[in-house]
Structure formats: C-alpha cells, structure tokens
Amino acid sequence: MDFHKMSAIEIAEGVKTGRWSASEVLAIHLDRIKKIDKRINATVTLSEESAIKAANETDKAVREGIDPGPLAGVPFMVKDNFCTEGIKTTCCSRTLADWVPDYDATSVKKMKEAGAVLIGKTNMDEFAMGSTTESSFFGPTLNPRDLTRVPGGSSGGSAAAVAAGYCPIALGSDTGGSVRQPSAFCGVHGMKPSYGQISRFGVVAYASSLDQVGPITRDIKDIAAVMDVLAGPDENDSTCSSYGRPSFSSRLPDGLKGKKVAVLGGYDTGLVDPALIGAVEKAAKYCVSEGAEIGETILPVATKHSAACYYMIAWGDASSKLACYDGIRYGHHEDGENLFDMYKKSRTGGFGEEVRKRILIGTCILSRGFYEDYYVPATKVRRIMADEFARLFESFDALICPVSPFLPTKAGMPEDNPARVRLGDALSSLANLAGVPSISLNVGFTKEGLPLNIQLIGPRFGDTGLLSIAFALEKVNGRPPVAKIDEEGGVR
Amino acid sequence: MSREIVIGLEIHLQLKTKTKLFCGCSTDYIGAVPNTNVCPVCLAVPGTLPLLNDRAVELAVRMGLGLDCSINDNTRFHRKHYFYADLPKAYQITQYEYPIAVGGHVDISAGGKEKRIRVHHLHLEEDAGKLVHPTADGRLTGASYSLVDYNRGGMPLSEIVSEPDMSSAEEAIAYITQIRQLARYLDVSDGEMESGSLRVDVNVSLKNSDGSLGTRVEIKNVNSLRSIERALEFEVSRQNRVLDEGGALVRETRLWDDAAGVTRSMRGKEGERDYRYYTEMDLAPISAGPDYVEAIRKGLPEMPWEKRERFIKQYSLSPEEGLRLTELKEVADYFEVCAEGGASPSRCANWILMEVQRVLRETDTDISVFSVAASELGELLLKVENKDISNTQAKDILSLMAEKKISLDKAIQSSETAIGRITGPDLEVIVRKIIESEKDAVEAIRSGKDKKGSKAKFLCGLVMRETRGSADPAEVASMVGSLAG
Numbered sequence: 009m010d011f012h013k014m015s016a017i018e019i020a021e022g023v024k025t026g027r028w029s030a031s032e033v034l035a036i037h038l039d040r041i042k043k044i045d046k047r048i049n050a051t052v053t054l055s056e057e058s059a060i061k062a063a064n065e066t067d068k069a070v071r072e073g074i075d076p077g078p079l080a081g082v083p084f085m086v087k088d089n090f091c092t093e094g095i096k097t098t099c100c101s102r103t104l105a106d107w108v109p110d111y112d113a114t115s116v117k118k119m120k121e122a123g124a125v126l127i128g129k130t131n132m133d134e135f136a137m138g139s140t141t142e143s144s145f146f147g148p149t150l151n152p153r154d155l156t157r158v159p160g161g162s163s164g165g166s167a168a169a170v171a172a173g174y175c176p177i178a179l180g181s182d183t184g185g186s187v188r189q190p191s192a193f194c195g196v197h198g199m200k201p202s203y204g205q206i207s208r209f210g211v212v213a214y215a216s217s218l219d220q221v222g223p224i225t226r227d228i229k230d231i232a233a234v235m236d237v238l239a240g241p242d243e244n245d246s247t248c249s250s251y252g253r254p255s256f257s258s259r260l261p262d263g264l265k266g267k268k269v270a271v272l273g274g275y276d277t278g279l280v281d282p283a284l285i286g287a288v289e290k291a292a293k294y295c296v297s298e299g300a301e302i303g304e305t306i307l308p309v310a311t312k313h314s315a316a317c318y319y320m321i322a323w324g325d326a327s328s329k330l331a332c333y334d335g336i337r338y339g340h341h342e343d344g345e346n347l348f349d350m351y352k353k354s355r356t357g358g359f360g361e362e363v364r365k366r367i368l369i370g371t372c373i374l375s376r377g378f379y380e381d382y383y384v385p386a387t388k389v390r391r392i393m394a395d396e397f398a399r400l401f402e403s404f405d406a407l408i409c410p411v412s413p414f415l416p417t418k419a420g421m422p423e424d425n426p427a428r429v430r431l432g433d434a435l436s437s438l439a440n441l442a443g444v445p446s447i448s449l450n451v452g453f454t455k456e457g458l459p460l461n462i463q464l465i466g467p468r469f470g471d472t473g474l475l476s477i478a479f480a481l482e483k484v485n486g487r488p489p490v491a492k493i494d495e496e497g498g499v500r
Numbered sequence: 501m502s503r504e505i506v507i508g509l510e511i512h513l514q515l516k517t518k519t520k521l522f523c524g525c526s527t528d529y530i531g532a533v534p535n536t537n538v539c540p541v542c543l544a545v546p547g548t549l550p551l552l553n554d555r556a557v558e559l560a561v562r563m564g565l566g567l568d569c570s571i572n573d574n575t576r577f578h579r580k581h582y583f584y585a586d587l588p589k590a591y592q593i594t595q596y597e598y599p600i601a602v603g604g605h606v607d608i609s610a611g612g613k614e615k616r617i618r619v620h621h622l623h624l625e626e627d628a629g630k631l632v633h634p635t636a637d638g639r640l641t642g643a644s645y646s647l648v649d650y651n652r653g654g655m656p657l658s659e660i661v662s663e664p665d666m667s668s669a670e671e672a673i674a675y676i677t678q679i680r681q682l683a684r685y686l687d688v689s690d691g692e693m694e695s696g697s698l699r700v701d702v703n704v705s706l707k708n709s710d711g712s713l714g715t716r717v718e719i720k721n722v723n724s725l726r727s728i729e730r731a732l733e734f735e736v737s738r739q740n741r742v743l744d745e746g747g748a749l750v751r752e753t754r755l756w757d758d759a760a761g762v763t764r765s766m767r768g769k770e771g772e773r774d775y776r777y778y779t780e781m782d783l784a785p786i787s788a789g790p791d792y793v794e795a796i797r798k799g800l801p802e803m804p805w806e807k808r809e810r811f812i813k814q815y816s817l818s819p820e821e822g823l824r825l826t827e828l829k830e831v832a833d834y835f836e837v838c839a840e841g842g843a844s845p846s847r848c849a850n851w852i853l854m855e856v857q858r859v860l861r862e863t864d865t866d867i868s869v870f871s872v873a874a875s876e877l878g879e880l881l882l883k884v885e886n887k888d889i890s891n892t893q894a895k896d897i898l899s900l901m902a903e904k905k906i907s908l909d910k911a912i913q914s915s916e917t918a919i920g921r922i923t924g925p926d927l928e929v930i931v932r933k934i935i936e937s938e939k940d941a942v943e944a945i946r947s948g949k950d951k952k953g954s955k956a957k958f959l960c961g962l963v964m965r966e967t968r969g970s971a972d973p974a975e976v977a978s979m980v981g982s983l984a985g
Contacts (some may be wrong), residue, residue, distance in 0.1 A: 213547070244548075328776075379776070447588075
C-alpha cells in the first residue's frame with residue numbers, strides 16, 4: 009500500500025480501526041527513506057529500532073482496545089535541533105555532533121503521547137542559521153522536487169522529508185521563516201503558529217523571542233491535527249501561553265464566505281518571480297469566488313524595516329543563546345593554554361562560518377556603542393510592526409503575500425540580488441517579529457515542476473481562523489503530491 | 501593625610517526558598533557531593549528554559565518593604581553576559597533596569613550617633629557555581645586546572661546596593677548587622693557570612709579636597725565582619741598613601757587576602773566591562789502589582805525597631821535591655837512567652853540575657869532549639885519571685901533542665917537540694933557538718949576570740965552556701981550561735 013502518499017489523518021484512521029498496522033505503515037516509510045535518502049540527504053539520524061518498538065506498542069494497544077491516540081501509527085520526523093531522548097541531537101553542527109540528550113522536547117513528547125512514531129532527525133542549516141540547509145555539518149540536502157536545487161532552510165531536511173514521502177508530518181523551527189520558506193521550496197505546507205502557541209522547551213534556542221515550533225505536512229487537515237496535539241501550556245516554558253485553545257481541526261470548514269482578505273502591496277513586486285505573483289493573484293481570485301472580500305493593504309514600517317529589525321534582534325539573541333557552548337559540560341571541546349584559550353579553540357572548532365559570523369555580529373549589536381543605535385531601535389520598530397498588524401486585522405481576517413520572492417535556487421548558487429534577498433528576509437520575518445501566525449500554503453507548481461506557495465498571515469492567537477482560510481485555499485490546487493523520485497535519483 | 505572616607509556596600513543575601521531561582525533544584529546544597537544538586541536547566545543544557553520561582557519574588561518584596569523601598573511593578577529580568585567557568589549559560593539572569601525594589605533606607609547607630617543609610621535598590625539574581633583550585637592555598641595562581649561545582653549555580657540571591665553614605669568601618673558593620681537582622685526577622689535569609697548566605701562587596705573611596713568623590717575601589721573576598729574592618733583599614737591607608745605621594749588611584753576591583761592582610765589588584769572594575777545587558781526573553785513578565793504588594797505588606801511581622809520600642813514601653817525595660825532582647829527575633833519571642841508566666845518582665849529579661857545565654861553557650865545550643873521551653877522558664881522564674889526557690893537554686897535547675905533535657909517538674913524532683921526552706925532538724929544536720937569541718941573557726945568562737953563575729957558570719961556563709969541559699973539566714977545565725985558557741 010502507498011502509505012507514504014497518505015495524509016497523517018488517513019493513516020491514523022486506518023491504524024485505529026485495525027485496517028492496517030502501525031508496523032506495516034512504518035516499514036513502507038523506512039524502506040523509502042533507505043532507498044532514496046542517499047540522494048536527498050534529508051536524514052541525519054534514523055531511529056529505526058525505537059520506531060519499530062513504538063509501532064509495535066501502538067499495534068498492541070489497538071489489539072487490546074486501548075485508545076492509541078489521535079495520530080496513532082503516524083510516522084514523523086523532527087529537525088535535528090529538537091531534543092530527543094537517547095537520540096543524537098546535533099543541530100547539524102560539529103559543536104553537538106555527538107551530543108545525546110536525556111530528555112524529549114515537549115513537542116516530541118506530545119507527538120509520542122498522541123501515538124505518532126518518531127522515525128528520525130532531519131537535516132538543517134547549522135544551529136538554524138541559514139535558508140538553504142547548505143551550512144549543515146553533514147552536508148546539504150537536495151530538493152526532492154528538483155535535485156539540482158536547494159530545499160530552502162533552515163528546516164530544509166524536514167520539508168524535504170515530507171515532500172519526499174518519508175513521513176506525512178515533520179516538525180521544524182521557525183525564527184525568521186525557517187519552516188515556511190523550505191515548505192515553499194519543497195512544495196508542501198508549513199505553519200508558524202503565533203508566538204507562545206507551542207512550547208519551546210527542548211528546542212535548541214536560536215532567538216528566544218522569535219523561535220516557534222512549526223508543523224510541515226502535505227495536508228492542511230494534518231497541520232490542524234498537529235496543532236491540536238502540540239498547542240497548549242507547558243510548565244517548562246513560561247513564554248508558552250496558557251490561554252484556552254479551541255479545537256483547530258473542528259473549525260477548519262468555517263470557510264471563506266464573509267471573510268475579508270488583504271493582499272499585501274507597497275513593495276517592489278518587480279523583485280518577485282512572476283509565477284509567485286501569479287500564485288498570489290490566483291489565491292485572491294479564489295477567495296472572491298468563495299464569497300470573501302479582497303482588499304489591498306500596505307504595512308509601511310513592517311515592509312521597510314522588517315529585515316533589518318530581524319537581523320538585529322535574531323543575531324543579538326543568537327550571540328547570547330549560543331554562548332553556553334564552551335565545551336565544558338557538553339559539546340565540542342579542544343584543550344587550550346588557559347580558560348579563555350580553551351573557549352576560543354572549542355568554539356572556533358565547533359562552529360561553522362555562518363554561525364561564527366552571526367555570533368560576532370550579534371555580539372557587536374549588543375555591545376556598548378551599538379546597542380543603543382541598533383538593538384534598541386529594532387525593539388521599538390518591532391512594537392510598531394505588531395501595532396501595524398493589529399490595526400490591519402481590525403478590518404481584515406488574513407493577509408496574503410509571497411513566502412519568498414524567488415523560486416528555489418540552484419545548489420551552491422544563492423540568490424545574489426541583495427534587494428531580492430532583503431525582500432525575502434522581510435517577507436519571511438514579518439510574522440516572527442509581530443508574533444502572529446503564518447502559513448506557507450502550496451497552491452500549485454510551475455511547468456518545470458517547481459513549487460508555488462503563498463503566505464497567509466493572521467492575527468495574534470487567531471491561528472484557528474487562519475487555518476480555516478488555508479483549508480479553503482488548499483482547494484485551489486489540492487493537496488501537494490509526494491515528489492516522484494526513482495531509486496536512480498531521477499526526479500519526476 | 502587623612503581624607504574623608506566614602507563607603508558603599510553591595511550585600512548579597514541567599515533567599516530562604518526551597519528551590520533555586522529558575523529551576524526545581526534544592527537550595528539545600530551545602531555538603532552535597534559536587535554536581536549532584538543540578539538539573540538540565542541550571543546546567544544550561546541546550547533546549548532548556550528558566551522558570552521563575554515565585555517565592556523568591558515574594559521574599560525579595562518582603563525585604564524591599566522592610567527596607568522601606570518602593571516596589572516596582574514594571575520589574576523584569578536581564579541577561580548579564582560574561583564568560584567564566586562557573587557560569588553555565590555564559591550569562592547571569594539578573595535585573596539591570598527596573599529592579600524589584602528601589603529607594604529605601606536603613607537606620608543605624610554607630611559612634612554613639614544615629615544615622616540613616618540610604619538603599620539605592622534591591623534586585624534579584626541567580627548565583628554562579630563554585631570553582632575549586634587544587635593548589636595548597638586554594639587560590640587560582642599556580643593551578644594547572646580547576647574544578648567547577650555547579651551545585652550553587654542558580655541559587656536565588658537578592659542584592660542590596662547602598663548609596664555611598666557610610667564613612668567608617670564602624671558604620672559599615674552597623675549597616676551590615678542591621679540588614680542581617682532585618683533579613684532574619686523577615687525570614688528572608690539566614691544572613692550568615694560563614695556559610696555564605698550573606699556576602700559583602702565593599703566600595704571605598706576618599707573624598708578629594710574640593711569635596712568631590714575620589715576614585716572608587718571595590719574590595720571582594722571579605723568573608724567576615726572582622727575582615728571588612730581590616731580590609732577597610734588597609735585600603736583607606738593605601739589610598740591615602742598613594743594620594744599623599746602624588747600618585748593616581750585606579751578604579752579597580754581588589755581582592756582581600758586575609759592571611760597577608762592586604763588587598764591585591766584583580767582586574768579593572770567591572771563597570772568598565774561590557775556585559776551587553778538586555779531583556780531576558782525566556783521569562784514571562786513578572787507581575788508585582790499593588791494588590792500583590794499590599795498582601796505581602798499585611799503579612800509582614802513586627803520590624804526589629806518596632807519591637808524594641810514596644811518592649812521598652814510595654815515591659816518597662818531599659819533601652820539597653822530592649823535593644824539586646826530584640827536583636828534576634830527568636831530571643832524576643834522567647835522573652836514574651838516567658839513573661840506571660842507572671843514573673844516580672846525585668847527578671848525575665850535579666851535571666852534571658854544572662855543565665856540563658858550562659859547555658860546556651862555551655863551546651864552549644866541555639867535558642868530556637870533550646871530544650872527549656874520559654875513557658876517553663878516563666879514558671880521557674882515565678883517560683884523564684886514567690887520565694888519558693890532561691891535564685892541560686894533556680895540557676896542549678898535551669899542548667900539541669902538544659903543538660904539533661906528534662907522538664908521543670910522532673911528537674912525540681914531530681915535536684916540535689918531540697919526546695920523550700922531548709923529548716924529545723926534538716927538545717928541542724930548541715931550546721932553540725934560545717935562545724936565539724938571548720939574546727940578553727942569554731943574554736944575561735946568558743947574561746948571568745950570572735951569579737952566582731954566575723955568567724956560566726958563565715959560559718960553562716962558556709963551553711964547558706966551548703967543550703968544553696970534556701971535556709972532562713974536568721975535561723976542559721978541562731979543555730980550556728982547555739983551550736984558553735
């Protein structure tokens with residue numbers, strides 16, 4: 009059976025009713041990974057043994073009439089910055105190349121409790137810093153839709169895994185677009201919930217005030233199902249809100265009728281690939297045909313300053329959160345002549361170039377003489393951005409814009425137009441800075457088979473409403489298919 | 501030349517919570533095997549987040565209110581960045597702007613004068629771990645490696661920063677003593693320098709001839725009040741000497757070397773270091789609003805100075821007695837329970853400050869675990885007042901109760917002296933015994949040589965001592981007269 013083409017809900021349904029077993033579902037997925045991952049390189053660690061054990065336990069529960077959970081038997085993978093008990097968690101860095109945590113991240117724990125089966129850890133840009141997954145210590149991941157191109161980043165491995173049919177659900181982390189952009193590049197759906205929606209406990213930090221856990225799937229119903237499992241307060245994370253979440257899945261059919269959707273303007277659309285502009289327009293038209301109102305809007309401060317604001321805040325925070333890697337209690341260690349020499353050697357030896365660059369610049373941003381001129385204004389701009397969004401959502405239910413101004417780039421050849429890069433960073437970090445939810449929705453493919461995603465942004469803690477709009481818009485092109493990859497590595 | 505001294509103090513109090521400031525590890529770490537009182541959070545394991553201990557906030561507010569500070573409901577935490585082996589996150593979570601309490605004061609008495617020392621602020625912060633250097637003197641110099649113990653890392657501290665209002669070691673000591681007393685009264689901290697629950701950093705400078713503040717030097721590693729005195733003496737003399745010789749002082753941190761009796765330069769004063777302070781984003785904002793603060797204020801116990809005034813008035817005590825009885829809350833409470841027993845407050849005060857202290861010293865006990873209940877002491881003292889027991893006998897009974905940990909009744913029963921007056925035949929036994937053993941004196945009396953009666957008095961004294969003061973002196977004199985004469 010083509011389990012690897014099913015949605016998570018379909019798989020779980022079959023497992024719960026005894027139509028098929030978790031073990032056979034798992035076997036198909038493991039087989040696929042082993043056959044094609046040598047081409048894709050999305051997997052850092054395959055945790056086969058523990059997965060088989062978990063699947064067997066699920067099957068046993070079903071046989072004994074015990075409720076196996078809403079995601080029973082669903083294979084899932086997590087980005088390698090999610091702590092997984094007994095399984096290496098490397099952040100794709102030499103610093104943590106051999107580190108094995110003795111605890112599960114809250115989101116991993118909740119997925120397991122829901123009956124999902126963890127099959128492995130996925131590739132990422134080192135310490136989540138990057139947008140192509142090329143800075144991974146374990147080498148790059150290739151895009152399952154086109155093996156000459158990058159899968160995006162930093163959650164490139166997770167997005168590729170879902171696109172390639174390794175699992176119907178993968179978790180990533182999104183600090184400035186790191187779930188949504190690779191989802192767009194790989195032609196799957198990805199969501200960054202509102203900040204404070206899902207616990208960050210156990211996700212190795214990049215930037216405390218921006219990081220959020222995000223699900224990646226091929227079906228919006230699966231995104232909602234994961235939100236139902238993961239969203240909720242956590243005693244281990246005091247930034248995770250304790251507000252009473254509704255059922256995300258049950259509100260999906262709310263639909264577009266009577267909704268007001270804004271299309272973002274006020275930026276140079278000439279920098280955006282026409283196919284991606286087309287995708288936004290197609291989505292807008294569909295909204296109208298389904299009974300929604302469309303309007304135009306601009307977010308002057310956000311559009312102009314989002315990228316710079318993101319660099320200041322994210323890189324400043326990164327320099328702080330990565331300071332604990334000193335090689336004393338864990339991580340890459342190199343002896344030195346004295347304490348500071350040891351720090352220098354261990355950290356230089358452990359971190360790759362991009363990470364070192366961001367730490368150095370971030371340290372500078374927080375330093376005397378720079379902090380007042382760079383970091384403090386960024387925090388003020390951030391508040392203004394949040395206000396801009398709040399005002400927007402007084403009149404609209406959602407905002408549509410591109411996820412990325414360009415289609416997936418060729419491996420080793422990043423986008424070199426600085427204006428396009430800045431626009432890309434701006435569009436992907438808007439939602440992180442304002443703390444609002446954002447979905448990267450696949451709405452089709454180009455003639456060449458490259459994916460076309462749009463970005464849907466909603467009001468803070470309006471994740472439910474946003475998901476229902478995404479659910480409606482998914483019908484524009486239907487659920488994205490699993491990428492066709494033969495064992496020789498050819499695509500499509 | 502002797503210039504005017506300016507002293508400011510930073511006092512770190514370890515808060516009496518059950519668990520650390522940002523994780524569930526126990527605060528009872530003294531004596532624990534190194535690195536066993538730790539968890540992923542206080543070890544800064546990747547992916548972990550700090551979780552604020554609400555009780556620590558409560559205790560900080562209590563202390564702030566005791567210092568007459570205003571409580572900041574806009575308070576938040578910041579990260580203070582530096583790299584050192586005892587700091588796992590490479591930043592300390594502390595408070596930089598908007599500390600929890602600001603603008604208070606402490607009233608001290610030093611050099612016979614009353615003085616108000618202003619408190620700049622009180623803030624919360626986490627403690628660092630401990631470094632152990634395997635050298636003969638335990639110092640860093642010459643060590644080829646050091647060991648780090650994270651047991652103490654994350655312990656909750658409240659740092660109290662004074663204004664530079666003190667001008668002598670005496671005032672500094674008085675201030676520290678007052679802070680410690682307040683902390684113990686409020687049950688906020690044990691405030692003990694020996695065990696490290698109270699630590700002091702001293703800032704001292706000398707005023708310039710034009711009255712402006714001189715270069716400030718910070719002194720660290722002063723671990724006792726005596727060290728603070730000696731360090732201040734040394735440092736003031738050092739600074740005076742440098743200035744007298746026309747030199748310039750460096751704004752720096754110096755370590756006190758207790759064995760050598762000197763301060764040594766350590767590094768540039770931390771004010772020059774860039775700690776890259778910014779808001780701690782892993783913690784939700786703290787709410788210390790007016791209602792919360794009011795509730796804590798209502799629950800505050802009587803302040804030491806309030807109790808002192810009340811004792812003087814209510815119990816007609818002298819100012820000295822009032823001061824000494826209220827020094828420790830446990831002693832003050834003990835006194836009040838004792839005084840309920842009916843004996844005069846003055847007698848109770850006297851006994852507690854003299855006899856009880858003596859017995860506590862002899863049995864190496866603390867009054868909080870004293871086996872003699874305050875109510876029992878009250879009973880005992882009432883008996884003395886009613887002349888059922890003599891003062892001397894009562895002292896014996898107290899010692900007995902403390903040593904053998906028995907009740908008042910048992911002590912009275914098993915005491916070797918009879919209670920009540922020793923009289924008649926019982927007294928005669930004792931008089932005869934004394935007469936037997938003091939043949940010379942008796943001879944003098946019998947031969948008429950004791951004209952002034954001093955030998956007779958001497959014999960009476962011996963008898964009284966033998967009866968532990970419980971005989972009637974008149975009866976003794978009469979009996980000695982008839983039996984010895």
